[in-house]
Amino acid sequence: MLQIQNVSKTYPNGTQALKNVSFDVKDGEFLVVIGLSGSGKSTLLRCINRLIDPTEGKIIWDGVDITAAPPAELRNIRRKIGMVFQQFNLVKRSSVMTNVLSGRLGYVNPWMSLLGIWPAEEKQRALEALGRVGIADKAHNRADALSGGQQQRVGIARALMQDPKLILADEPVASLDPVLSHSILQYLEQLNKEGITVICSLHFLDLVHRYATRVVALKDGVKVFEGTAQEIDRAKFKEIYGEEAQEVRAASL
Amino acid sequence: MPRETANSHPVARSGLASVFVPGLGQFLLGERYRGVGILLGFLLILGTTAWYGEPFWYASPILIWVWNIWDAVSLAGGRARSILLPLAFGLAAAYGIGWQVVEIDFSKANVDRAIAILRPMARPDFVQPRREVNQMWVPVQVPCSSEPPLARREDEGKTAFVMPDCGGVGETLIVSASGLWPNAETNIYWQNPIGNPLMLGEGEITMLTLTSDENGAVTAAIRVPSTALVAAPDPTLPQFHRVYFEQYRPTGGYELSFIGNEVLKGALATVSMALLATGLAMVFAIPLSFLAARNLMGGNPVTYAIYVVVRTLLNILRSIESLIIAIIFVVIVGLGPFAGMLALALHSVAALGKLYSEVIEGIDPGPIEAIRATGANWLQVVRYAVIPQIVPPFTAFTIYRWDINVRSATVIGLVGGGGIGFLLIELIRVNNMRGVSAVFIAIAFIVIVLDYVSAKLRERLV
Known part of the structure; x- marks a missing residue:
């Protein structure tokens, strides 16, 4: 179980991205975080694996306080938390294989990894991960030679390499068209059904209805809603997205 | 009365204003930029013509002034005049004065001298026909001692002698050789005791060349060269000089000429000079570039101060042409490729440091976050x-810099930085235009090949 307790984040420039946010994520959930751009979704996800250090509050995962972990322990925690990004964040000039293998950096001998030497079983594992997302044949292409949807699948394969118990997905489909969006989210759904907890931020409400087991909504860094997707009625919608908002749908499935 | 009219009538008023101050009429009519522009343009042209002082060119500011009045009057009537006209007047004056300042004078061109230079350049001195040499010499005493030895020598069936057996400077001697190749061009020259060749042809500046007869014999009357004793410590002491007979004949094929060999050595020196300079520069530029990257150094005031200092130093260094730095290094470490290499390296540190730091500033933070x-x-x-x-x-960027450095290295040679440029300036000094032409070809070849290679390599990297 992941417990987020009274987390606040104030950036050095004074921006308050998160204000006293608390909620729990049970193991096996597909939790979707919604909210406008700038509402603090990305900051919240990055606080969980401490790519960003929260200013206040605690994040406790299976009884371990992530926010208090010293560097070595933090790296051990991070390697169990896969992360998928809106811009994929692949090393564009490196091969797909290298990008996927890099997901394993927390496990392998660091000195060998610095020399770029990978054990055969890790390479095999990488090929399997690529196979799971359907692009094993692209292993030796340069990452930037792939289409957007393929790049995001490489991103998922990289997260899979971490043998994660939790996947953080920061707007994983915001750069993709609606059809690709579903295919990427179905991979995440599949992983979720295999027991990996998924915390995912999303824009489109119909995707939220389709995939989320539970929803947390942020507005200006404050949690304004927590519940199931079905509980988001017109009034709630207006509250989360503002009075002028119109619901935009991704193409129906 | 007329004054009142001028004040009440916008056409006359603005026209009058522009008579006294160009552009003022336009300015008063609300066309402020136009007015100021006209005034500045007028003053610029007036200043230029006044500085040059040629009365003819005053026509230009006067025409602009006249146009400006016309424009002011038209503008009051609601219609501006095209500024192309004053622009044309101004440019005419500027180019005209420029022409005279540059002292363009086609009559100075000397076609004969041009041909004298260009004709040998059409035959670059790279290779020469392979040939074998047939040589013979005979000793002769200068000046005469009381008992001069016989000036006669035999060698491998060849015989050479001088009559009389000795002579003083300027005296006429008969020189003869037999047993040489028949019907072949034969060069005859003098060699003083320290081994310097002296020519025996007309005015002692051309080679004396004769053709041997069918028996391989050649005979000539020569004068003992006027400079034969110039280097002698005691001109009254008899010394042995030599008269040389030399024949060449082609053996088929070609070989690298002396100059061609020098050109190749110079080219190699230039390319390696650039290579070494680039390598050295890279070693220093990489750490400096991290210090000059804003995204890494912008964090706190101390690192930001380091960033500003390093950036400023790199910028100053980069603004000094490597040719200038080379002149300084030639003074410090002496003539030769080492000075050129250091100059190129120093300039390249600055250039590469800036390019590298821009790469670092442009890296995508996404993958860093992901890893x-x-x-x-x-x-x-x-x-x-x-x-x-x-x-x-x-x-x-490093390959690109190497490419640039090779080109700079050829120029740096001209100020004593070694390599092919140094060879070039030496050949120009001794007026060896065939050699100069060979150097030109070599430089062009190196630059074109390197340009191609570096472009191909960079294409694969980016």
Whole structure:
């Protein structure tokens, strides 16, 4: 179980991205975080694996306080938390294989990894991960030679390499068209059904209805809603997205 | 009365204003930029013509002034005049004065001298026909001692003698050789005791060349060269000089000429000079570039101060042409490729440091975030997220710099920096235009090949 307790984040420039946010994520959930751009979704996800250090509050995962972990322990925690990004964040000039293998950096001998030497079983594992997302044949292409949807699948394969118990997905489909969006989210759904907890931020409400087991909504860094997707009625919608908002749908499935 | 009219009538008023101050009429009519522009343009042209002082060119500011009045009057009537006209007046004056300042004078061109230079350049001195040499010499005493030895020598069936057996400077001697190749051109020259050849042809500046007869014999009347004793410590002491007979004949094929060999050596020196300079520069530029990258150094005031200092130093260094730096290094370490190499290296440190730092500033933070999120340590983040992003552009920029350095190295040779440029300036000094032409071809060849190679390499990297 992941417990987020009274987390606040104030950036050095004074921006308050998160204000006293608390909620729990049970193991096996597909939790979707919604909210406008700038509402603090990305900051919240990055606080969980401490790519960003929260200013206040605690994040406790299976009884371990992530926010208090010293560097070595933090790296051990991070390697169990896969992360998928809106811009994929692949090393564009490196091969797909290298990008996927890099997901394993927390496990392998660091000195060998610095020399770029990978054990055969890790390479095999990488090929399997690529196979799971359907692009094993692209292993030796340069990452930037792939289409957007393929790049995001490489991103998922990289997260899979971490043998994660939790996947953080920061707007994983915001750069993709609606059809690709579903295919990427179905991979995440599949992983979720295999027991990996998924915390995912999303824009489109119909995707939220389709995939989320539970929803947390942020507005200006404050949690304004927590519940199931079905509980988001017109009034709630207006509250989360503002009075002028119109619901935009991704193409129906 | 007329004054009142001028004040009440916008056409007359603005026209009058522009008579006294060009552009003022336009300015008063609300066309402020136009007015100021006209005034500045007028003053610029007036100043230029006044500085040059040629009365003819005053026509230009006067025409602009007249146009300006016309424009002011038209503008009051609601219609501006095209500024192309005053622009044309101004440019005419500027180009006209420029023409005279540059002292363009086609009559100075000397076609004969041009041909004298260009004709040998059409035959670059790279290779020469392979040939064998047939040589013979005979000693002769200068000046005469009381009992001069016989000036006669035999060698491998060849015989040479001088009559009389000795002579003083300017005296006429008969020189003869037999047993040489028949019907072949034979060069005859003098060699003083320290081994310097002296020519025996007309005015002692051309080679004396005769053709041997069918029996391989040649005979000539020569004068003992006027400079034969110039280097002698005691001109009254009899010394043995030599008269040489030399024949050449082609043996088929070609070989590298002396100059051709020098050109190749110079080219090699230039390319390696540039290579070494680039390598040295790279070693220093990489650490400096990290200090000059704003995204790394902008964090706190101390590192930002370092960033500003390093950036400023690099900018200053980069603004000094490597040719100038070379002149300084020639003074410090002496003539030769080493000075040129150091100059190129110093300039390249600045140039590469800036290019590298821009690469570092432009790296995508996304992969860094992603690799950190996998639980990688700091070194692994650098190895897997930073290095893949910076190594290809670093390499590409380094190759590009090497390419530039080879071109600069040829020029740096001209100020004593060694390499092919040094050879070039030496050949120009001794008026060896065939050699100069060979150097030109070599430089063009190096630059074209390197340009191609570096472009291909960079294409693969980026």
